[in-house]
Amino acid sequence: MVLSLEINSGAAELKPQVFVSSRVVLGERVTPGTIVFSSTTGKILSIHSTILPESAFPPGTPYTDHTPHVIMPGLVDAHVHLNEPGRTEWEGFETGSRAAAFGGVTTIIDMPLNAIPPTTTIENLETKKKAAQGKCWVDVGFYGGIIPGNEKDLVPLVKAGVRGFKCFLIESGVEEFPAVSSEDVEKAMLELKDQPTVMMFHAEMIPPITASVSDVVQHSDPPLAPSGPLNSYKTFLDSRPPALETYALAEILSCAPVAPNLPLHIVHLSATECLPILAEARANGVNITAETCFHYLALHAEAIEDGDTRHKCCPPIREKNNQDGLWEALRGGLIETVVSDHSPCTAGLKQLNKGDFFSAWGGISTVGLGLSVLWTEGAPRGVTLPEIVNWCAYKTSKQVGLLGKKGSLEVGWDADICVFDDEGTFTVTSDDMKFKNKVTPYESKELRGIVRETWLRGERVFSRGDGFEEKVGARGQLLLEPRTA
Numbered sequence: 433m434v435l436s437l438e439i440n441s442g443a444a445e446l447k448p449q450v451f452v453s454s455r456v457v458l459g460e461r462v463t464p465g466t467i468v469f470s471s472t473t474g475k476i477l478s479i480h481s482t483i484l485p486e487s488a489f490p491p492g493t494p495y496t497d498h499t500p501h502v503i504m505p506g507l508v509d510a511h512v513h514l515n516e517p518g519r520t521e522w523e524g525f526e527t528g529s530r531a532a533a534f535g536g537v538t539t540i541i542d543m544p545l546n547a548i549p550p551t552t553t554i555e556n557l558e559t560k561k562k563a564a565q566g567k568c569w570v571d572v573g574f575y576g577g578i579i580p581g582n583e584k585d586l587v588p589l590v591k592a593g594v595r596g597f598k599c600f601l602i603e604s605g606v607e608e609f610p611a612v613s614s615e616d617v618e619k620a621m622l623e624l625k626d627q628p629t630v631m632m633f634h635a636e637m638i639p640p641i642t643a644s645v646s647d648v649v650q651h652s653d654p655p656l657a658p659s660g661p662l663n664s665y666k667t668f669l670d671s672r673p674p675a676l677e678t679y680a681l682a683e684i685l686s687c688a689p690v691a692p693n694l695p696l697h698i699v700h701l702s703a704t705e706c707l708p709i710l711a712e713a714r715a716n717g718v719n720i721t722a723e724t725c726f727h728y729l730a731l732h733a734e735a736i737e738d739g740d741t742r743h744k745c746c747p748p749i750r751e752k753n754n755q756d757g758l759w760e761a762l763r764g765g766l767i768e769t770v771v772s773d774h775s776p777c778t779a780g781l782k783q784l785n786k787g788d789f790f791s792a793w794g795g796i797s798t799v800g801l802g803l804s805v806l807w808t809e810g811a812p813r814g815v816t817l818p819e820i821v822n823w824c825a826y827k828t829s830k831q832v833g834l835l836g837k838k839g840s841l842e843v844g845w846d847a848d849i850c851v852f853d854d855e856g857t858f859t860v861t862s863d864d865m866k867f868k869n870k871v872t873p874y875e876s877k878e879l880r881g882i883v884r885e886t887w888l889r890g891e892r893v894f895s896r897g898d899g900f901e902e903k904v905g906a907r908g909q910l911l912l913e914p915r916t917a
């Protein structure tokens with residue numbers, strides 16, 4: 433066998449390990465396959481779309497047949513709020529990254545807001561890096577933030593390794609991360625126009641006709657005055673109509689010519705009314721992509737009970753027909769990625785006792801449950817695992833400039849591997865929530881698909897049977913290298 437020659441001559445210090453399964457996700461295919469990776473370099477050494485027998489390898493080579501479970505790349509969750517430092521009672525690097533590992537997610541990208549300080553200057557990024565050191569169970573990258581007046585910090589942040597930038601066109605919910613005006617957006621675009629980065633937008637914005645009614649918007653969460661009981665989900669939904677998203681998208685597109693080469697990205701797109709606008713912009717050559725979230729694809733307004741503020745997020749979870757439209761756009765390629773937008777807070781701030789959708793913190797805790805959530809909802813719709821890998825690993829990796837390393841099983845890339853039992857089911861209990869605050873709308877829901885094992889750069893960090901590999905520990909790295917194309 434070529435392979436044993438390769439290993440024999442190629443050096444035992446690579447400590448090769450072999451995974452085989454009747455089902456391996458390789459690109460768009462699910463095929464019988466063999467993955468050989470190095471426990472020392474953490475890289476994939478070779479891939480074969482056939483099951484090689486143990487005898488093909490030098491004696492003593494660790495060899496695991498994962499059949500009937502699926503071997504797939506670890507997920508890259510490109511939208512997570514870890515809130516450390518500063519709001520560590522909400523979440524933290526340790527708990528958030530453990531939750532990721534539990535769910536087969538091997539890379540998470542931390543949002544620039546909700547930690548204090550926000551990641552808007554080099555100094556703040558340094559604070560963030562120090563806070564993360566030694567606590568990450570998976571690899572972690574950082575986004576920078578765009579706020580009014582920090583445009584001169586942006587290029588230095590690119591050089592320091594942030595994987596993109598996020599800004600808000602509407603109040604973010606925290607005072608240290610104010611919204612930007614269209615003027616600020618254009619300033620930032622001018623700074624970033626030739627940089628290897630991506631500019632991302634929380635795309636909700638109050639149309640001027642509403643904004644002129646100042647008493648309506650004096651407190652912009654909700655942007656529109658509630659017109660019914662505060663614990664009614666419908667009242668909340670009506671306060672954040674699709675027009676907020678479509679208006680914001682139009683505003684972003686009107687700024688886009690300032691930096692035609694700069695990739696733009698809409699985070700957590702919810703309203704399907706945005707889709708024709710997005711399609712037209714892309715057809716006209718605008719360099720813009722969009723993500724949606726597990727919750728918009730798996731939950732819908734009609735099923736949300738009044739007072740159940742676990743479902744509050746912005747933009748809101750909309751009706752069933754909207755959900756169907758998002759699935760269609762995703763499968764058609766118009767929406768390219770699916771992320772968690774894991775945005776936790778303390779149980780107290782969720783105001784579960786009061787059930788007031790207007791004063792509760794907006795954000796849904798999902799990190800580590802996403803793969804099962806998506807598979808549960810997607811499988812009956814005919815979705816395949818390669819599609820999920822494309823949305824949640826390959827394309828998210830591309831978005832943050834990590835292709836060549838993350839997001840696919842390829843020779844020379846990181847051996848970030850998820851072993852997935854696509855037939856198993858489990859009912860979500862607090863034990864399955866490894867994030868800090870055990871509050872999620874998925875509690876008590878039965879999910880299809882269980883992550884059996886998660887491997888980070890050639891080492892197992894989690895298994896369903898043995899739990900976290902405490903001996904291996906928090907070996908996650910901070911991803912600060914330059915972006916790949």
Ligand SMILES: [Zn+2]
Pocket residue numbers: 511513543773774775
């Ligand atoms: Zn977010």
